[in-house]
Amino acid sequence: MMYGVPGMVAQRLMQLVPVMIVATFVVFSLVYMMPGDPAMMIAGDYATAERIAEIRHIYGFDRPMLVQYFFWLGNAVQGDLGHSLFSNESVLRLILARLPHTVLLVLYALVLGAVFGIPLGILAATRQGTTLDKVITSIASLGVAVPSFWLGIILVTLFSLGYRWFPATGAVSVFEKPLESIYYATLPAIALSTSVVAVLARQVRSALLEVLGSQYIRTLRAKGLSSGAILWKHGLRNVAATMLTIAGLQVNRLFSSAVIIEAVFAIPGVGNLISYSALNKDFPVVQGVALVLVLVVILTNLLVDVLNATFDPRVAASA
Amino acid sequence: MTDTNMTTMTRTAAAPAARATLPPPVRFWAWLWGDKRALISLAYLSILILAAVFAPVIAPYAPNKQNLMDLLAPPSGAHWLGTDDLGRDTLSRLIYGSYNALYAATLAVGIGVAIGVPLGVFIGFVGGWIDQVGSRIIDGVLAFPPLVLAVAVTGALGIGLTNAMIAVGFAFAPVLARTMRAQTLVVKNALYVEAATGFGASRLHLILRHILPNAIQPVIVEVTLMLAVALLAEAGLSFLSLGVQPPESSWGGMLARAYHYVEVAPEQMYAPGFAILFTALAFNTLGESIRVLLDPTIKRR
Secondary structure, three states, X not given: OOOHHHHHHHHHHHHHHHHHXXXXXXXXXXXXXXXOOHHHHXXXXXXXXXXXXXXXXXXXXXXXXXXXXXXXXXXXXXXXXXXXXXXXXXXXXXXXXHHHHXXXXXXHHHHHHHHHHHHHHHHHHHOOOOHHHHHHHHHHHHHHHOOHHHHHHHHHHHHHHHOXXXXXXXXXXXXXXXXXXXXXXXXXXXXXXHHHHHHHHHHHHHHHHHHHOOHHXXXXXXXXXXXXXXXXXXXXXXXXXXXXXXXXXXXXXXXXXXXXHHHHOOOOOHXXXXXXXXXXXXXXXXXXXXXXXXXXXXXXXXXXXXXXXXXXXXXXXXX | OOHHHHHHHHHHHHOOHHHHOOOHHHHHHHHHHHOHHHHHHHHHHHHHHHHHHOHHHHOOXXXXXXXXXXXXXXXXXXXXXXXXXXXXEHHHHHHHHHHHHHHHHHHHHHHHHXXXXXXXXXXXXXXXXXXXXXXXXXXXHHOOOHHHXXXXXXXXXXXXXXXXXXXXXXXXXXXXXXXXXXXXXXXXXXXXXXXXXXXXXXXXXXXHHHHHHHHOHHHXXXXXXXXXXXXXXHHHHHHOOOOOOOOOOOHHXXXXXXXXXXXXXXXXXXXXXXXXXXXXXXXXXXXXXHHHHHOOOOOOO
């Protein structure tokens, strides 16, 4: 039995096994959700009998579902996610070429969300009940309700078509031209970050209010500690874990919103890939993107847990 | 003891005794009057529902009536919100779109409830290995970015509004199941459940009469907030042309067309966007108000 951070990581990894099995099974069973004969659905209206037979064999619809699941999983583990039904390109290669655009976008939005959301939350909590607090909480309410893709359209209209400060659409590879890629990703990242700003501001505010109202903070105040020292040394330290957990949960939502934002800004990321492939019934690609994104989310959550345990010994001890 | 007695008792403990004796409709209006945000949200949503139901009566034009002499017209006396790229009246399409928006949100959340609530109660009540397996399934589905799952499932079921919303409901189900399971675990150990068991109540009776009514409260709040999420999902999926199919009108689809012609008629993108924003805001505000109503110990955030 291991203790501390390594022990916690080992335990989390063990817990991930069943989650992975369920997630991969959901991705695998997507083709079985199709009405009618999935092979005919995938092949399309004008497919020949040979093509249908070929697809039936590729997917293994001629074998029992569970058997086929293990075949599929075995291939996926080796990096073989199949081939696009249209371009016949390797699905893994299609995804790997597009994933950096999406990851850049999500990370950029996360950073913007933290940079604006956390200070707003602190500001609102330390000035509870004032006009400023009310303004911040109202903005946060708007931030969760506004459709991010609509905000994207407005940003394009204002800052690309109007002022011409930013390019309206497109993306640049982060590996070839890092600075330019960030410039291109700015408007979509802003549109994407609004919900993160709103959620972080709200959660940081309420977590901080709870800590600041607690018994030991009152004791510190009675001992004569300045409110600045209380906030920075004790208040924020205790909400750090909350912030990290919330930010981790937001990654999941950001990949969701990225699917639409990438369409607005014509970014060739995995979000665009999955919606285009879903429209065209290119099933291996749809499954591949869903699989890769669910793995990215699961690993992000693991990372958040590990970071929390590293910073806060109580988390590791309770594992 | 019946469940109605039970809920009255819990409420009496929290609310002033005098108020609790008033008939429910009076208490409802008193609450609404006291919570202006809930009042405004509910009023807005009521108007929206009326607009959706009576769309054929209210809308000044037929939603799909094209007028190729009057394309992308700015707002005017004849067309209050202007016309789209096919010369269709924007206001009329907005009114008809409200039906699709409300239908979509209700359908998605309804499916989430229909799968999630029974599943959560069942695994929480039975416990043991069934609970273990059920909880892992919930975790596994929850790991997906909801809209990615919805896009993938819509692709499988076939594009269109109803299928898209079934897909969204599928992504909602584990969220509700998790809440319901946690609540069931708390409630099933309560004294009154033990008492009912002692009187020889069947398991089904226990679940339906005692556990469900007492565990459902947080789900009511969650469901109201989910209506906003479902609305945004419908708009997004229709924007991607995976949801409502043309020529049917939807707010998300209207935004997609407006975006196409944004350089010619930028004003076309405002009305559908504000419609989505206000409706999502109304659901969220109402959800927060219900949260405060059901649990008076927490203050409005």
